[in-house]
Amino acid sequence: MASGGEPDYGLDERKAGYVRVRVEIPDLKAKGRNFMNKIIGGRRDEASNAKVECNFEERSFILNVAGEKDLNGKSWTMERPMLPFNIDPYSSYCETEKGFVNIFLKKECNDDDWSTFIRKGDLSAN
Template sequence: MAEAASEPDYSVDEHAKEGYVRLRIKIPNLKVKGPGMMDKILHRHPHPEGKNAVIEVPVFTKRSFELNVRGATAGAMKGAQYCLKVHRLPFPIDDDDCYITAEDGWIVMFLKKTDESESWEKFIRDGALETATND
């Protein structure tokens, strides 16, 4: 029987990259493959690939996102499942320009603001991204 997905710990800031809100999402024991040399040179953001987990392509809409990570059938992440859903963000995002990167133990999500003059600071400080509970 599959375990229910856990909501991972995360931190949020809007000063890491201009025009974006960054979420650093902790995925314990996650190991990732590095990007290719051409991606590094061209500053492209291909979808990250896990060595010991499946990092699903996140679903972004104008006011929400969902990210799922499933651990491999063996090893340090055996049976682990993580899901982070936010149904109503404080402001709209440009879902076509949102993306994720990954490093061992972390997934970093970049949400592109539709209006760069809108500050998310109050919502970040208050922890009010309105995270939904898993069903």
């Protein structure tokens, strides 16, 4: 994947009230959780070889991944400026795991039907 390109991704609704965007970031390594987070079940939101930032607005999100260490010089950006429905930006979040960033978009209204967009594999409202 070229630096600066949009990564591959998949969509699902496996977590109630959320749309998950599963973004592939080759060779991404999740940072281990500290002792306290293991006990209380905290999120794994940092990577050990990249800086991961995800910003949410009511109708959009942007993910930026800037490689460090073995990923130095590589970067990925995924931006959706107009989602099909509103999300709750304060309850939306991202987690890292080996090779992936999982973005959880909290639906503002559980009655909104995202299934058409998920089947198409595209979250653009346009």
